[in-house]
Amino acid sequence: MEHHNNKMIVLGLDGATWRLIQPWAESNQLPNFKKLMDNGSWGNLKSTYPPITPPAWTSMTTGKNPAKHGIFGFLKLENEKFRLYQSKDKKEPEIWDYLQNKKSIVINLPVSYPPKKINGIMVSGMYTPSKESNFAHPSEIKDELLDEFPDYRFELSWGEYTGNKTRFLDELYKMTDNRMKLFNHLFDKKEWDLMFYVFIGTDRIQHIYWDQDELLKYYKYIDTFLGEVVEKIERQAEKINLFIVSDHGFNQINKTVDINKLLYAHKFLVLKKDQSLNKKIVFKIGINKSNAIEFIKKMGLLKLYKRLPNKVNDFISKQIPGETNIVTDISKENSRAYSNGFGTVFFTSNDGNDEIINKIQNLKDPENGRNVIKEIHIKRDLFSGRFIDEAPDAVLIPCEGYKLSKNSSDEVISNETFEKADHEIDGILLAYGPDIKCSNFKTASIYDIAPTILHLFGSPIPDDMDGRVLKEIFKETSEHSIRNEKYQESFNIQKLKKQVQMVKKVNNI
Ligand SMILES: [Zn+2]
Numbered sequence: 001m002e003h004h005n006n007k008m009i010v011l012g013l014d015g016a017t018w019r020l021i022q023p024w025a026e027s028n029q030l031p032n033f034k035k036l037m038d039n040g041s042w043g044n045l046k047s048t049y050p051p052i053t054p055p056a057w058t059s060m061t062t063g064k065n066p067a068k069h070g071i072f073g074f075l076k077l078e079n080e081k082f083r084l085y086q087s088k089d090k091k092e093p094e095i096w097d098y099l100q101n102k103k104s105i106v107i108n109l110p111v112s113y114p115p116k117k118i119n120g121i122m123v124s125g126m127y128t129p130s131k132e133s134n135f136a137h138p139s140e141i142k143d144e145l146l147d148e149f150p151d152y153r154f155e156l157s158w159g160e161y162t163g164n165k166t167r168f169l170d171e172l173y174k175m176t177d178n179r180m181k182l183f184n185h186l187f188d189k190k191e192w193d194l195m196f197y198v199f200i201g202t203d204r205i206q207h208i209y210w211d212q213d214e215l216l217k218y219y220k221y222i223d224t225f226l227g228e229v230v231e232k233i234e235r236q237a238e239k240i241n242l243f244i245v246s247d248h249g250f251n252q253i254n255k256t257v258d259i260n261k262l263l264y265a266h267k268f269l270v271l272k273k274d275q276s277l278n279k280k281i282v283f284k285i286g287i288n289k290s291n292a293i294e295f296i297k298k299m300g301l302l303k304l305y306k307r308l309p310n311k312v313n314d315f316i317s318k319q320i321p322g323e324t325n326i327v328t329d330i331s332k333e334n335s336r337a338y339s340n341g342f343g344t345v346f347f348t349s350n351d352g353n354d355e356i357i358n359k360i361q362n363l364k365d366p367e368n369g370r371n372v373i374k375e376i377h378i379k380r381d382l383f384s385g386r387f388i389d390e391a392p393d394a395v396l397i398p399c400e401g402y403k404l405s406k407n408s409s410d411e412v413i414s415n416e417t418f419e420k421a422d423h424e425i426d427g428i429l430l431a432y433g434p435d436i437k438c439s440n441f442k443t444a445s446i447y448d449i450a451p452t453i454l455h456l457f458g459s460p461i462p463d464d465m466d467g468r469v470l471k472e473i474f475k476e477t478s479e480h481s482i483r484n485e486k487y488q489e490s491f492n493i494q495k496l497k498k499q500v501q502m503v504k505k506v507n508n509i
Helices: 020-025 033-039 051-061 140-148 166-187 203-206 212-235 259-265 279-287 289-303 309-321 355-359 446-456 495-507
Strands: 006-013 041-046 073-080 083-086 104-107 120-123 194-199 239-245 247-256 344-347 373-378 395-399 401-407 421-424 426-432 439-445
Touching: 006 212, 006 446, 020 033, 020 212, 020 247, 020 426, 033 212, 033 426, 041 446, 104 166, 120 140, 140 166, 166 194, 166 203, 166 212, 203 212, 203 421, 212 239, 239 446, 247 259, 247 426, 259 355, 259 373, 344 355, 355 373, 355 395, 395 401, 439 446
Parallel strands: 006 194, 006 239, 041 439, 104 120, 104 194, 247 401
Antiparallel strands: 041 426, 073 083, 239 426, 247 421, 344 395, 373 395
């Protein structure tokens, strides 16, 4: 069977959640989301553990868990120093690498800088250093983009706007508007079969303002764009299926839990001896929170989102009181466990860890006597692959309302939160189109997106992908529902590189 008339659009809304979309769609405030939900398939999309942006998007585009693709968080620990993850750290092929006879357009995918040379167009996203950098493939796209949209931006350094809501919202809408215009430009003017297009603004506004009015306003703006996209799709002669996805969900937080402080209190964690007295005192007796917050405001974004050069990062982590840096602060030789944030826990030996898990599990909020940790997942249940040694030994999921941090304060649990809301596991998948049936599926995994897209293109699925084809979302009459999945042995990188070179030669790129 031929599938050459199949096209596909994936719209990524970073951090989008049914918690917000579903009630607003049901009350008709987001009419286009409602139309798609009434006529498409939708449900939760389970993220990676922990549910953070770089590993989650990478699992979505590779169909594999972090121990296979190698992206575990925001920063990579290399030679006892942290640096930002880059596209070269992704050790597995992505959807478009398998679809070599198809044209793909990939825009603003987190951790795609520097852009890979794909058959199509790639414009990098989060972590792109600047507009001067080579952020586009092929390179002439850079000039075309900047000519058409001189104010185009990849990201919003939201910490810069602390205390300046008007400016933040102004820049957020400007960034999103340019991104939407670029979508229309590419849709109309370029040849493509797969469009994978990410909007980061949903995540940024949710972190800072969990304010229902502001959020609804922004989602309405997205909803209007969605309506235009659907209209465009339905005007085309070809069959185009649409997925709307998020890399993780979001929920309100009102307390912070410092796992390192908990480990320290139980003597599982030991600080380095050569640590400055000042900082040690801070860790022991806690920081003056209002001072710390003031300090952080003054420093801008740095602390919350470290997309800065290493030198700056090192500087900051040394300066911020209470920020635990696992390299400079913690004596790994003398500690039994430590956290690198986001609910990760690393053990230093294989013995006696049940005792540590037990203490974490039994952590109660003294204010209400309730448990703080909802789930503890251990390494072998979450990860498998050649980078397993870089994976955390356990990942904690907090109960609703708590954020897990590695920032020490004077108590394990504190009422201070720098952000209003934080990531949670359940993201969204909303599928709509000629092959998609009307249904509410139970749960899909972020690993299922890549195999499902490959199946829609009639392309074989590497047998080491961790996800499956979501056949339950296809119409019974659709050939995708009838056709069996085709699996094949995983591509070897060398073989793949050769194939890419051949396609390039054939297509003269
Ligand atoms: Zn995200």
